[in-house]
Amino acid sequence: MRNCSEVIDPKPSAHADRDEPVGSNRGRVVQLQPQKLHIKLRVGVPHTFDVMFKRAEGYPIDLYYLMDFSFSMRDDLENVRKLGHQIVSALKDVSSSVRIGFGCFVEKAMGPFISTFEETKKCPCKKSFEEPCQPSFSFKHVLNLTEDVAEFKTRAEKESISCNFDPPEAGFDAIMQVAVCQDEIGWGDVTRILVYASDNTFHLAGDGKLAGIYYPHDGKCHLNSEGLYDMETHFDYPSVAHVAEALSTNHIMLIFAVTKDHDEQYMAVSELIPQSVVGVLEKDSSNVVQLISKAYDDLLSTILLEHHRVPPGIDISYVSQCSDGTHSPRQRRGACNHTMINEQVNFTVTLHSSACLHQPTSFILKVQGLNEELQVTVETLCNCDCNDTERFSPECSGKGTLTCGICNCDEGRMGQSCECGTQEHKDSMFALDKMCISPNSSQPCSGHGSCLCGQCICNGHLRGRYCQCDHTSCNRHNNLICAGNGKCNCGTCECNTNYSGPACECSTLTDQCHTGGGGLCSHNGHCKCNKCHCHPDFFGRHCSEIRAPCIKFKPCVLCAVANEEDCKHTCGDIKLTKVNESATLVCFEDTVYYNVEMDKADGSIRMLYVPKSSKMYVVYLLISTASGGVVVIGLVGIIICKILLEIS
Incomplete structure (x- = not known):
């Protein structure tokens, strides 16, 4: 902290100056809670708070119907005159109070957008058109917002169609005036909806230069006593961004009711205007009631919580907990979709300050399209306020006085939190800390713990008076400390009974x-x-198998067959046994069959052998000759058959 003689550590805090619960309260509907917060922030220390929104049933509605009065909309005008009552009735299904207003637009009254001939300017419609036709205008406010549906029908019937040259209309001029002329339109502190009905596209900022208009729109209200926008020839058309800002600032939701052949252009614009939707209008506007009802529900079911006028150095993020169970991660704004009436959504808002504010500063959080808002005042804790003291503070273990974040300990106590008792007057924190340093080290607790009242509090798995022992540093076998056959004591394995080795890996x-x-x-x-x-x-x-016995003991058996009397030097301790049968003897040489066996009891080796007799040679020769003769006769027979086949 700045300007502090001692170190203090104040914590972020928040206090709700206004916290009315959501719902209907004494005839007043509250959808956003809390309404006013005061937060004290530490630089670099985040602080979170909760915001609740509950979509209310019966929330009042102001609906302004803004209609394109160009010649192609003449059949739509006739239907709209009749549909005012149906529009209000449909909205009263979801609201206790509905007011409706009316306005219209065509085009700036100057070339090249309209004909400049005086006669045509007065009556721009075709001569064959027998009904009244009024001169072109950029915007006309016809009817203030009212609950009198009959008045809507009466005033709409008094208005007549108009005409212009080019297809785009001055719709954005009209939207801007409806948004910023708050008193003239009669907007209330309720849900505000603007319905824009047209069968064609719109002029954008810069198009006014075609008529020599270079001044950008000033974003202000310019309605004369007759409700006409009287600066249409002075200011250019507003940009999409300018229109979006005006609607958002004045909490107005926009419904584009446009025909199918132009809905793609309006959808592209709608993506740039918060709280706006596009509905496809029938050629004669006969479906406008259903369109408004659906668009209203789509707009109101999407809850977007955003911040405005946030001071530099303050960062904000949101976690949304929606009524359908979805839970979004940290985002730049809170967002929940498909929120029904009487359903509540919760937002966890996190503030993070990266710099000190010179003075308390306020900003707002608000739900798009609604006039309710949460005012947040933030001040940063960057300077000391050390006037308050607390006796027997819990921060001082109840044994001292907390002053500016520092414990002044009572007599007989010491430590950062007065946690240590002193036995003698000579005791000091230095002496207690020295008790935690081993003779061969300069760091308390070997650098692996903290010294508390002369005793080491070791980190993690470290143990010992000075935290000098790591009970996970012993040798491992098969990835087990001490092979699982002992315990690790300060880096050395202490093996269980019947085990030895550096990792207790060897059984005794x-x-x-x-x-x-x-x-x-x-x-x-x-x-x-x-x-x-x-x-x-x-x-x-058990080492009971001999490697290559036939080869290894061949010299020994040949010695025995040769009737050599002394084979000790060749056979060693091998026991020689002559047998009569050779059927089980697996080794053989030219003159002998033999086998080598081991006695598993004492490990001694025994050799069984039988010499080959001359009779056996004769038998072998006869068998071999007979076999060879059969093979030769067979081959000769095959050759003769082949020759006979070739001759035939």
Whole structure:
């Protein structure tokens, strides 16, 4: 905080100066709550508050019917004269009070938009047209907003059609005057709807230069005593943005009721004008009642909460909680669609200040198209206000006085929040902090915690008097600390019984290495971590399998067949056994069949062998000769058959 001798930490706060609940209150309808807020913000510290909107039933309506009076709309005028009562009746289904007004537009009364011949200017319609035809005009206000539907019919019947040269009309001139002439039109503090009916397009800003008009529209009301816009030849047509601003500022919703052949142009404009919709009008305006009813419901069911006149340095975001259960993330405005009558939507608004304001500043939040608004006054907490003190403050553990955000502790207490008691007069915060520093370190709690009253409060999984122990830093095996077979103590594994190793990964048991007779690994290997590790010539779980026995022990069996008396140097401790049958012997040489077996009880090796006899050679020779003869005879037979087939 600025201008403070001590550090203080004030918190953002909000107070509702006006907070009428939504609903009908003593005949007054409230749709937006609260209505007035005062917020104190810290720079860089966001603050949120809630805004509620409930669409009211029976909210009063002002509807102004603005009609194109060019010659092509003559049949529409006849229908509109009759439909005033039906329009009001349809709106009274959703509102307790409806007022209706009427106005019309054609074109600026100057060339090249109309004929400049005096006779034609007075009566611009075709001579064959027998009904009255009035001179062209940019806008005429005919009837103030009134509940008298009969008056609407009477005044509309007194008006006659007109005519102009080019297809576009001066509709935007007319919309601007209807929006800004508040007193002349008679707009009330109710739902305001402007219905714009036309069968053609519109002139835009810049088109006035065709008639030598260069002054841009000033956005002000210029109606004379007869209700005519009398500055049409002085100011250019307004731009779309200018029209949108005037409608939004005056809380007016716009319904474009236009024919099918021009609806795309008006839809493009509607996207630029908030709270506006486009409805397709029949050629004779016979469907205008249904069009207005549907457009009204579409407009009122879309709730858009926006901010206006926000001071620089204040950022605003919205989270919308709509009646249909949808929940939007942070957005630049609040938005809910398809909100029915008597349904409530909630908006969470977040303010964030990036700079100090020189003085309290106000801005508004309002729902598009409605005149209700929430006034928000914001001041930033950038300077100290240290006059208030609080004895026995909870911020000081009830043991001190809070002054300008700082605790002045009672006697016998110390610490930032007076949380520490002193046992002796010599105790000090310095002495208590020193108790948290280990002899081989310069940081309290080894830099991994905070010192509170002489004791370390360690961060996360760190432990120890000085937070020096990390119980997750031990060796791992199979991605488990201490292989899951021990506990980590200050970086070292303490293994459970029957386990060893830096990560407790090794079992000290030998039960998985035992073979018959009490031996380990068939006496052909050693047991490590309860698993057999075999000598080079053996393999298998218990080292009971011999690698390539037929090749390895070939010298030994040849020695035995040769009747050498001493094969010790060749066979070692192998037990030689001569047998009579060779059917089960899998190894063979030119003179012998043999097999090698291991006794799993003691790991000793035994060799069974039988020499090949001469009789066996004869049998083998006879069998081989017979087999070869059969093959030769078969081949000769095949060749003879092939030759006979070729000859035939």
